[in-house]
Amino acid sequence: MRNTRLGIWLMILTSVVFAAQDGISRHLAESYNIWMIVAIRFWAFSAVVILLALRAPGGIRLASHSVFPWVQLARGLILITEICVMILAFVKLGLIESHAVFTISPLLVAALSGPILGEKVGWRRWVAIGVGFIGVLIILNPGSGVLSIWALVPLAAAFLYAIYNLLTRYVAKGDSAGVSFFWTGVVxxxxxxxxGLTHWEPMTGPDMALMAVLCCTAFIGHYMLIRAYALAEASAIQPFAYFQLVVIAFIGLLVFGEELRINVVIGAVIVVAAGVFSLWRQRVREKEAQRQAALAETPQP
Known part of the structure; x- marks a missing residue:
């Protein structure tokens, strides 16, 4: 069942949840190693998805039955790598600058949708992708202090996240949101x-409480994302994912005292504008294809 309005709201809520996660992750990663933080987060995540599977009709067997098991495995491995890479970027670059570079991810989705999903990418969207990369270059202005080897870290995370999103759309053709949720947590x-076990460190009481919040938001955020893609077309809801950048800016400025550089703002605006245009063009093409299909099915007099 399609419900675009609900899909949009789920994407907005997902953006808020992911922004809060990133803030907590940055705080914890400044005191503890990334491996342990991500491990605890997904131990809790997997425990919840297994419990939900046990309580659901069909149990573990139905929840784990995927039409695309190897793709689901790849999704999980790519996601866990992306999260570790992005948290490293938070520590080295800060939330705002990391996410400013990360905004290229939807354009990477557009660029990779051809080889991965077999979708046609027209010249207008390729122009938008090129403009988006110009925006990233503005963000990485050497004078801003962002251009360094660490600037490649959020760029790599954006690439991994784009592939994860495309694979999520791919498996949605045959697997329910519950199946994808189960595979994400377990893998x-x-x-x-x-x-996580080989890099274990003791945590303080307050940080353990923050870790508990991070664990709760982990499965909530990813489940809402999976549901959003199942309810609505990606081109309709993806622009609302940019709301995360706004929330991240507030967290970075108010909580961590980060600086909002003018070149980062300009570059991010260019990337976001290019991304929204690309998604709009995709939506136009999808609607035109639907109209042509409807005309083809209409009996001719």
């Missing part, structure tokens, strides 16, 4: 466990 937990 990520299994993959990160060896690293």
């Amino acid at each position: 990520c937990a299994v993959a990160i466990t060896p690293f």
Whole structure:
């Protein structure tokens, strides 16, 4: 069942949840190693999805039954890698600058939708992708202090997240949101466990409380994202993911005292504008294809 309005609201809520997660992750990663933080997060995540699967009709067998098991495995491995890479970027660059570079992700989705999903990308969207990369170059202005080897870290995370999103759309053709949710939690937990156990550190009481909040928001955010894609077309809801950048800016400025550089603002606006245009063009093409299909099915007099 399609419900674009609900899909939009879920994407907005997902953006807020992910922004809060990123703020907590940055705080914890300044005191503890990334492996342990991500491991605890996905141990809790996997525990919840397994419990939900046990309580649902069909149990674990139905929840784990995927039409695309190898793609689901790849999704989990890519996601866990992306999260570790992005948290590293938060520590090295800060929330605002990391997310300013990360905004290129939807344009990467557009660029990669052809080879991965077989979608046609027209010249207008390729122009938008090129403009978006110009925006990233503005963000990475050497005078801003962003241009360094660490600037490649959020760029790599954006690439990984784009692939994760495309694979999420791909498996939605045959797997329910519950199946994708189950595979995400279990695969990520299994993959990160060896690293988390070998890098274990004791935590303080307040940080343990923040860790508990991070664990709760982890499965809530990813479930809402999966549901959003299941309810609405990606081109209709993806622009609202940019709301996360606004929330991140407030968290970075008010909580961590980060600086909002003018070149980062200009570059981010260019990337966001290019991304919204690309998604709008995709929506236009989808509606035109639907109209042509409807005309083809209409009996001719």
